[in-house]
Amino acid sequence: IAAAAGPAIGGAMVESVGWRWTFAANIPIGLIVLAVLLRLLTFERPADGGDVPDLPGVLLMVGAVAGFILGIVQSDDWGFADGRTIGSVAGSVVLGAALVRRSQRHPSPILDLDLFTIPSFRSGMGLQLLVAGSFGGVFLTELQFLTDGWNLSLLEAGVAIAAIPAIAGPLTVVAGRVADRHGHRTVIVPGMVGMIAAGLGFALLIGDEQHLWSRWVPINALYAVGVGLAHAACQAVAVNDVPAERLGMGAGMSRISQEIGNALTAAIA
Structure with a gap:
């Protein structure tokens, strides 16, 4: 239902109040959902406390994906052989390799x-x-x-x-x-x-x-x-x-x- 209604609602919002409000509208929606979840759901913690999530691994994944996407998006303006394009893709590969290596060693990796x-x-x-x-x-x-x-x-x-x-x-x-x-x-x-x-x-x-x-x-x-x-x-x-x-x-x-x-x-x- 949300996926079907979203494009039409988003289009109406962009035309009436501007594209920025399509992002700002998520703030009250998110707060309402968070309040409902905190009230209705029971959060259980592992008896041993559990392992700390691999937050640096998350950053490595975001950087790897973002670098690759940047290289693709900007290749029309920069050119495929431009140093910035090559650097973005190469940086993505390096970060991806670092993510794999970290996931092999971390007790609670972002990638199992x-x-x-x-x-x-x-x-x-x-x-x-x-x-x-x-x-x-x-x-x-x-x-x-x-x-x-x-x-x-x-x-x-x-x-x-x-x-x-x-x-x-x-x-x-x-x-x-x-x-x-x-x-x-x-x-x-x-x-x-x-x-x-x-x-x-x-x-x-x-x-x-x-x-x-x-x-x-x-x-x-x-x-x-x-x-x-x-x-x-x-x-x-x-x-x-x-x-x-x-x-x-x-x-x-x-x-x-x-x-x-x-x-x-x-x-x-």
């Missing part, structure tokens, strides 16, 4: 590298990065095309894009039940086929002439069906064989992979 010995976890992480992570780039590309190419308002573009989560959200529930009975492949493969077919449809059938209802909406609906089938199942694959005591770490790493994919595809877009 032992989980990568589980085949399904490796596959799920890759799917999260490439399939579920493509969502961010698609959203940004669609918004840019609808506003710059077809001159729709931000509100109109937001409503058009909202069809994706509106269709995909409920479909994930159905896809999850099918995956539980027949395996994740039975929903991921058709979902990926739908997403690819939609991508070809956008490339071959969408141009400068506006065909919102006759072409855009049906193709977008096909993409939404693909997302609904494949999106949640990708994360399910990642955590399917993770031991119960490490499930939180596995789910967290899977989510990190997806968000890195979102950042990469948005930067490329």
Whole structure:
């Protein structure tokens, strides 16, 4: 519901009060949610106090991802062979290597590298990065095309894009039940086929002439069906064989992979 309503609400806010308020609006929402959580949830501490989270590892991960994204985004202005582009990417690699080395030694690492010995976890992480992570780039590309190419308002573009989560959200529930009975492949493969077919449809059938209802909406609906089938199942694959005591770490790493994919595809877009 939030994902479906968000683009339209965000577009309306940008047009009425400015883009800064789309970020500022998260402050009261976050405070309200925090107050509710503190009131309703019980926080349990481990008997031994638990290990201190690897906060320097978090900074290394943020720096590695940010450096790589910076190199991609600025490569058009700086040039691929520019020292700043090369330096950003090289710095990202160095920080990434430092993160891996630190995760091998820290008692409570930000990345549990032992989980990568589980085949399904490796596959799920890759799917999260490439399939579920493509969502961010698609959203940004669609918004840019609808506003710059077809001159729709931000509100109109937001409503058009909202069809994706509106269709995909409920479909994930159905896809999850099918995956539980027949395996994740039975929903991921058709979902990926739908997403690819939609991508070809956008490339071959969408141009400068506006065909919102006759072409855009049906193709977008096909993409939404693909997302609904494949999106949640990708994360399910990642955590399917993770031991119960490490499930939180596995789910967290899977989510990190997806968000890195979102950042990469948005930067490329």
